Amino acid sequence: MTYAVGLQPRTQEILHTLNLHGTLDARGNRMSETAFWGPDATGRLSRCTVGPEVTSSTPFPHVLVTDQGCTEGVFDDEIHARGHRVQRPMELVHYTYDNASDQHWPVTAYVRNHSSGAIEVWHTKYLIGADGAESIVRHIAGLRRQPNGGEEVWAVADIWAHTDFPDARRRAAVWSSNGGCMLIPNKDNGFRVYVQLGRKHLNVLDGSIPGGFAHPSTALPENSTLLFGILRACLGEVMAPFTMDITRVAWISRYRVTQGIADRFVDPFQRTYLVGDACHTQSPKAGQSMNLGMMDSFNLTWKLALVLKGMAKPSLLESYEVERRHIANQFIEFDIKFAHIYLQKEALGSPEFFSVWKQSHGFISGCAHRYPEGLLTRTSAVRARINQSAVEPLTPGKRLHTMTLTRHMDGTAVGLLEDMPSNGRFHLFIFAGRLMTFAVFKAMANFLASSESPLTYFSKGMDASSDTFQSENIRQGHVSNSFRYLDLFLIHTSNHLEIELRKLPKPFPQWGSRVYEDVDGLGHAAHGVSVKDGALALVRPDGYITAVTNLDNARSILDCLKDFMLETPSDYEMFDPDFHDSSSMGGSMM
Numbered sequence: 001m002t003y004a005v006g007l008q009p010r011t012q013e014i015l016h017t018l019n020l021h022g023t024l025d026a027r028g029n030r031m032s033e034t035a036f037w038g039p040d041a042t043g044r045l046s047r048c049t050v051g052p053e054v055t056s057s058t059p060f061p062h063v064l065v066t067d068q069g070c071t072e073g074v075f076d077d078e079i080h081a082r083g084h085r086v087q088r089p090m091e092l093v094h095y096t097y098d099n100a101s102d103q104h105w106p107v108t109a110y111v112r113n114h115s116s117g118a119i120e121v122w123h124t125k126y127l128i129g130a131d132g133a134e135s136i137v138r139h140i141a142g143l144r145r146q147p148n149g150g151e152e153v154w155a156v157a158d159i160w161a162h163t164d165f166p167d168a169r170r171r172a173a174v175w176s177s178n179g180g181c182m183l184i185p186n187k188d189n190g191f192r193v194y195v196q197l198g199r200k201h202l203n204v205l206d207g208s209i210p211g212g213f214a215h216p217s218t219a220l221p222e223n224s225t226l227l228f229g230i231l232r233a234c235l236g237e238v239m240a241p242f243t244m245d246i247t248r249v250a251w252i253s254r255y256r257v258t259q260g261i262a263d264r265f266v267d268p269f270q271r272t273y274l275v276g277d278a279c280h281t282q283s284p285k286a287g288q289s290m291n292l293g294m295m296d297s298f299n300l301t302w303k304l305a306l307v308l309k310g311m312a313k314p315s316l317l318e319s320y321e322v323e324r325r326h327i328a329n330q331f332i333e334f335d336i337k338f339a340h341i342y343l344q345k346e347a348l349g350s351p352e353f354f355s356v357w358k359q360s361h362g363f364i365s366g367c368a369h370r371y372p373e374g375l376l377t378r379t380s381a382v383r384a385r386i387n388q389s390a391v392e393p394l395t396p397g398k399r400l401h402t403m404t405l406t407r408h409m410d411g412t413a414v415g416l417l418e419d420m421p422s423n424g425r426f427h428l429f430i431f432a433g434r435l436m437t438f439a440v441f442k443a444m445a446n447f448l449a450s451s452e453s454p455l456t457y458f459s460k461g462m463d464a465s466s467d468t469f470q471s472e473n474i475r476q477g478h479v480s481n482s483f484r485y486l487d488l489f490l491i492h493t494s495n496h497l498e499i500e501l502r503k504l505p506k507p508f509p510q511w512g513s514r515v516y517e518d519v520d521g522l523g524h525a526a527h528g529v530s531v532k533d534g535a536l537a538l539v540r541p542d543g544y545i546t547a548v549t550n551l552d553n554a555r556s557i558l559d560c561l562k563d564f565m566l567e568t569p570s571d572y573e574m575f576d577p578d579f580h581d582s583s584s585m586g587g588s589m590m
Contacts, residue, residue: 004290010366056367390528433531
């Protein structure tokens, strides 16, 4: 087993919209650079290069190093603050389906309570398997993980040490004739250390176990002293002539990992889903396991929430596997290629190595992930003229890049992520440029204030211009906005002191806290939008762009939403009216 430590920039962006990043940042260590070390022409260990950890445009140009216990603790605190709790220690033993007798709660899960020893019976609508590489949920569902690469075995430890190694406070990948290791600086001058184990080490470790068997994913506490000896010896050999005198070990383990991906991310009944290592595994070198798992979960849960509330069609959930399998496949392909080069010591410093490393930056950071064409990615329907050479051009399937704006009503400079909390809503972004006095803008406003407005079409008859949107940010929500499924951001390049909000056409006066000046058009330019043409962008609850179009084509936004949102009260009522009771299921049950 192992415990994840690194939060990549895209993960940090999402945690920021959940108002969790600040607490984690205060408790973690920012890792901004990576150093590569290898033998020089004389065979002496020397620095090959130092490069930035992150090259993507992001407000978090670093990896945030926190221990898993800290991360889980922050999540637990937030869950408790919302009146819920994670039930521990619980173990799923089995689950079955009973569609005939209970259509509302078709999944029956049998859960062992390790505190009482009892087997509890839970009835639930959906089940999510976030139970790791040896997933019992995957096994029960009859799904298989297909290996896509060779098996790796690693010794991993959190340590404190006295060292004269010059790059001890950078991520350091070190190769020598005696092997390789990776160092990640933790907070309080500690280190996460990875050492890949060879056959001779495994023979020693497995020979110390009765029967010579080591479970693929289990730490071996009875071998911790022996494993520590191997780890210390390997570090000494790899890092010579530098020294690393270990003074304390907080945790040590070994684990096996085979790059692989499950044949499906959802079972045949479309009620049980896999996330994280349960559906894909990769080596630890790029620090992706926890990040990919969080992104899987975030992708799935906002969709599940809309379906459970009766606001979206169940077919929306089909996009989860399409999108996340696409990302998982891409990463495993990269992981296999990078692992192959990583293990060739003579390749260190070669053009091929640095080409792969540089090309991987956007993907590893998560900032360059792009979902394929599908229900929630309308690439073929783009009508707006977008400058593709911009910093982050508006692109369906990619995340909406953040920007600094001036709030129209009070002149406050705000980062977009501050005013874009993750609350399960879609977002309609209007890049209006200089067009707020033009006919095209007024025609768009008329449509958005009509009965066909995508802002209210699925809200059971609510008038688009009758209810004022109450100010929200990542730290403060507002209960009067809870019925909304889509909110609005109007971004223009006019002087905010020269335009009165109350004189804007409906529905914009009701959205006063979501009207912004983009000073000097920097946000428009970064997204490839001309201030003369403007653009509309429909953005999903997880921050990825669904559709991009012209200001005169707002109806296409409604048409897009109609493909997966439910329109009528009867559709809403066909779902379980006791939905709110489902929160009592707890854990990974829904």
